[in-house]
Structure formats: structure tokens, C-alpha cells
Amino acid sequence: MTGGRHISQDDLTLYALQALSPEEAAEVRAHVRECEVCRELVAEINGELALVALSVEQEAVPEGARRRLMAKLAAGGAGSAPVAEARGRGEVVPIRPAGKAMLWTAWGAVAALLVLAVSLEVQVQRLSARLRQETAQTARLMEASAHAKEVLGVMMAPTAQRVVLTPARTKAMPIGRAIYLPARGGLIFQANNMAALPEDKTYELWVIPMNGAAPIPAGMFRPDWAGNASVMMPEIPWNVPAKAFGVTIEKAGGSATPTAPIIISGAAPAAGE
Amino acid sequence: MHKMGLALPLAPLPVSMAENPLNPNSAARRSAYEAPGSLDSAGASQASDEVLMARIAARDREAMGQLFDRYGRLVYSVALRVLKDPGQAEDVMQEILLQVWNGPATLAQARGSVGAWLAVVARNRAIDVLRRRRPSDSVDDVVLAASGDLASEVERNRMIEKVRGVLSKLPQEQQRSVDMAFFEGLTHAEIAAKTGDPLGTVKTRIRSALIGLRKGLEA
Numbered sequence: 001m002t003g004g005r006h007i008s009q010d011d012l013t014l015y016a017l018q019a020l021s022p023e024e025a026a027e028v029r030a031h032v033r034e035c036e037v038c039r040e041l042v043a044e045i046n047g048e049l050a051l052v053a054l055s056v057e058q059e060a061v062p063e064g065a066r067r068r069l070m071a072k073l074a075a076g077g078a079g080s081a082p083v084a085e086a087r088g089r090g091e092v093v094p095i096r097p098a099g100k101a102m103l104w105t106a107w108g109a110v111a112a113l114l115v116l117a118v119s120l121e122v123q124v125q126r127l128s129a130r131l132r133q134e135t136a137q138t139a140r141l142m143e144a145s146a147h148a149k150e151v152l153g154v155m156m157a158p159t160a161q162r163v164v165l166t167p168a169r170t171k172a173m174p175i176g177r178a179i180y181l182p183a184r185g186g187l188i189f190q191a192n193n194m195a196a197l198p199e200d201k202t203y204e205l206w207v208i209p210m211n212g213a214a215p216i217p218a219g220m221f222r223p224d225w226a227g228n229a230s231v232m233m234p235e236i237p238w239n240v241p242a243k244a245f246g247v248t249i250e251k252a253g254g255s256a257t258p259t260a261p262i263i264i265s266g267a268a269p270a271a272g273e
Numbered sequence: 274m275h276k277m278g279l280a281l282p283l284a285p286l287p288v289s290m291a292e293n294p295l296n297p298n299s300a301a302r303r304s305a306y307e308a309p310g311s312l313d314s315a316g317a318s319q320a321s322d323e324v325l326m327a328r329i330a331a332r333d334r335e336a337m338g339q340l341f342d343r344y345g346r347l348v349y350s351v352a353l354r355v356l357k358d359p360g361q362a363e364d365v366m367q368e369i370l371l372q373v374w375n376g377p378a379t380l381a382q383a384r385g386s387v388g389a390w391l392a393v394v395a396r397n398r399a400i401d402v403l404r405r406r407r408p409s410d411s412v413d414d415v416v417l418a419a420s421g422d423l424a425s426e427v428e429r430n431r432m433i434e435k436v437r438g439v440l441s442k443l444p445q446e447q448q449r450s451v452d453m454a455f456f457e458g459l460t461h462a463e464i465a466a467k468t469g470d471p472l473g474t475v476k477t478r479i480r481s482a483l484i485g486l487r488k489g490l491e492a
Contacts, residue, residue, distance in 0.1 A: 010476040013483060018397060019460045043418035048483040050389030050417060051490070052455050053396050054347070054429075054436045056354040061345050062363050069341055069367055073334045073374055 007031055007038050009045075016045040076159045110151070111179050114188075117148035174227075176264050178245050180207075185238035187218055189231040189245075191264070194223035197249065204250045205231050206258050210241040210268075218245075220254045242268045322387040322424050329374060337374055343424060344388050345370070348395040354456050355399035365398050388423035390415065400458035439489030446470075447482035454479050 007015075007028055014020050015028040032038050124141045154160055176191040189205055197203065202222055206215040219234035246265035248258040320328070320339065328336035348369060353362035369391065394415050423429045440448060446468075453459045453467065461475045468475070 010480045013480045014454075014461055014476060017454045017479070018400060018458070019454050019464075019479075021460065021462070039416070040418070043416040045483065046393050046415060046417040047386070047389060048487055049396070049455065050386070050392050051432075051436050051486055052440070052451060052483075053351045053389075053392035054423075054433050055440050056350045056456075058346055058433070059350045059353050061349045061366070062359055065345065065349070065363055065366070066338065066341050068363075069345075069370055070334065070338060072367065072371060073337055 006035065009041060012038060012041050013045050016042050016049060113148050113151045114179065117145060117152055120145040120148060172227075174264050176205075176245070176247060176266070178205075178266070180242055180245070180268065182239055182241050185236050185240075187231070187234055187236060189219070191221070191223065191227075191229045191247070193227045194229055194263075195227070196225075197222060200252045201249050202252050202254060203229065203247050203263070204254050204258070205234070206246045206248065207236060207240065207242050208244040208246060210243045213240075215246070215258050216240065217254060217256065220250070244268055326387065337370070340373065340387075341370060343426075344391050347388060347423075347429075348391050351392050351395040352399040355396060355403055355458065361402055362399070365395060365402060369394055369398060386417060386423065388429065390417045393417060396455065403458050435490060436486070439486055442489065443482055443485050447478050447485065450475060450478045451482045 011020070011024075011028060012032075015025060015032070018025065020028060032042055120141055124145055127141065172193045174191065174193045174195065176189060179188045180186065187207070191203075194203065202220040204220045205218040207218045208215050216236055218236050219231035221229040221231050223229040244265055244267045246258065246262045248255075248260070248262055250259055320336070325336050325340055325343075329340065345366060349362055349366045352365040353359060356362050356365070373391075397415065423432065440451075443451075449468075450464060453464045454461070459467070461472055461479070464470075465472045465475045470478075
């Protein structure tokens, strides 16, 4: 679409509207990241789209909405849990300092639930469309799916308490856990006991490809006050088998290449292991 | 996007777009949003958006309440227009406001126009919900230029009326295309299939509608 030149205003408008195909959008996004002129045009188009948004009928917010918001703030500003995406088989990859082995039973169970949620969700949709007569089975699947979603909601809720259990009197060490599905570019990462960073620094997660290619940036994060952080479904290329994962400290805004030292890292087991 | 939990750096954009041959209309475009009285009349009795955002960054819950009072209705209305479901629309509104609470620095992307930024983010998130997909773009990625801060209810209502007036005077097919793309979240290919028009026509029509809207506001 770009051919190394600027992108037409027609296409930038569709990009701002998210009306391009995923492939086209990725191409425009890559160009816009590098091109100040097109980036500014997108900003201006977004300004125009805001005017369109203004044209809607102004509806009163539901009763109690303000109270519910304030209650959430008082409870620590819990966001909505991200919705689990349709996922296939997942690989579980530990990331931790050498010698740390903990919580893998629980983590594996959560990963299994993630996979379960996905397959159940897919089945529910298929059954609803094609097998309307089999309502009993659909209901059972939906119930199971709802349960799995609840588990995922807890896992992903920003306000959930995350506790890393270690042998008594052991100093808390930074630890990260990654679930990676190369075939779908799916990556879920959670970290605990991460040290606080100065304002001008960020942690950055890296996928180190199996084929020896350069590490792929897979999202930046800053831990909360308790040292917890997560990266959910960063935009990364598909079908890149990982040799390892690592986390570095970079300048705020991130880096294209990792800066030593690696804070935590973990080697990926072979697929299917 | 892969940038999670952190505001993207606000790209410095010192280039005068009016000098850019690709964008001869930019100077005029900006002026459309800078109509006299539309930007700086938030009123002495209420905090400006900037002050409000600074207080929110300092974890002032009351400021968050004020932001809700100022823009909650707009955000909710946009989400409701897309989703047609009050429960889902409120979920979108709550989610977006909580994101603001948890990362107010991202509003640097709004370049001083918090209301306009929230309206666009609400639309994008609502479309994600409509399409049952995970957020296609982090809110950090929505950068928005111009439009004024809309902080004053009087000015906001004035702008709403003006925009409605201009939109209603656009050719019917342009109105319909923008409606399908913006509020129904259809891709240009889907719009083309629905209307029977060529893809190129659909693209041009949407762009023309936005240009028409801008020019209409200048008039």
C-alpha cells in the first residue's frame, strides 16, 4: 500500500476508522510509526472523527453509573478483565532467575483453563448456530465456559492480589511467567517482585527467536506498587518459534534492541513439551 | 499494540503541516476547530481539562468524578450509539474512564482535547466490542489533533449543534458511508458490498464527508 511513499488520505482515514483489513492496517501502522507526516495526518483525521462522534444523540448515563465508577476507584481502580481470545494449544514457558522453581502447578492449571475456555467458547458458538435443538448440551458448555472465564477474569484483574510463595526467609526474587503460542502470535506474561523503576525507565519484554534472528520487542510494562505487572497479547509476529524470553530495562518509550543486563530470562521448551 | 501499560512517547511534531504539499488544507483545518470562543471558554468556575488531568494523575478521585460529570454522557452516548445496549455501553464507558484513572499520562495523546479524545476512544472500543475482538489498538495509540477541549457545556452543546447541522447538509450517500464506517464499524469492503459501490468510491466518499464536515465548520 505504501511502496515507500506516503499513504493516501483515503487510506489513512480508513486506518483511523479501523476499517482496513488486518493486513492493510498492519502495513499502515508500520508506516505511520516511522512517518511523522502521516502520523500527524492521522491525528488530524482523528480530530475530524471526534466531530462525527459529537453528532450522536446525547443520552443520560444509566442511574448509578457515577457511583459504580467511584466505587471502582475506591477499590483501587480495577479495570475490566480482558476478554480471553480464541486460542488453541498453548505452550507454557517459565521465566525466572536461575534456580527458582515455584508455582508451576497452579500456573499450569490456569494455562489449562485458558485453553479450556477457548475451546469451550468456540464450541458454544458453533452449537448455537448449527445445533439449536441441542439446547441442553449448549447450556452445559456455556456454564463451563462461564466458569473458565471467571477464572481468567480473576487471573487478569489488575486489582487481584498476586502472591509469590517461596521457602520461608527467602528473599523475594523477580519472577516472570509466559504462555506463548507462536502459531497465533499469542503471548501472556505476568511478573512479580519486579523492582520499581525511575520515571524515565521501563521494563521491556523480548521474544528471542529460535532461528537466531534479532530479539522481538513484546511489550513494555511498569510494575505496580507491589511489584506486579503483566503484558497481555502484545502485537508480535506470528509463527516465530521462541528460543527464550527475556526482560530488560529500557528508556521510557522502549527500545528496538535489548539493553544489557537481562533482568530475568527463561528458555522455552520445545513445542509440545 | 504491543505497548502495554505505558503511554507511548508523544511524538514531537514540529512540522508545519500547512507547508506539506501532501496536506495543503491543514492550516485551514486547524482553524475550523479554533473558531472564536470554542476553545478557551471553559469558564472560570470550573477547572480546565489540563488541571483536571493533573489532579487525576495525582490520584484525586474527586477530579475523576468531575471528568465523569463533564464527559461521561458523551462517552456513554457514543458507545450506546454503536452498541445499542445500555449495559455494554456503560461497560465501555467505565473501562475507558478507568484506563484514564490508571494511566492519565496517555492523555498527552489528546493534545489538550480530552473530550474529543475520549469520544474517539469510546467509539473505537465500542466497535471492538461489537466485533467481539480484543482491543485492536491500545488507547495510547489514538493521537488526536485539534477539536478544542469541549470542557464547557455551553461550548460543547454549541459545537454539537453545529456539527449536526453540517453533517445533515452533506450528500446522503456521504452521510450514510460515514455512519456505516464510524458507528457500525463496517470496513470499506463491507460498505461497498452493502451499497453496491466500487471500493474506491467508498474510500473517497468517506474522506470527502470528513472534508465536507471540516469545511462546513469553517463557514
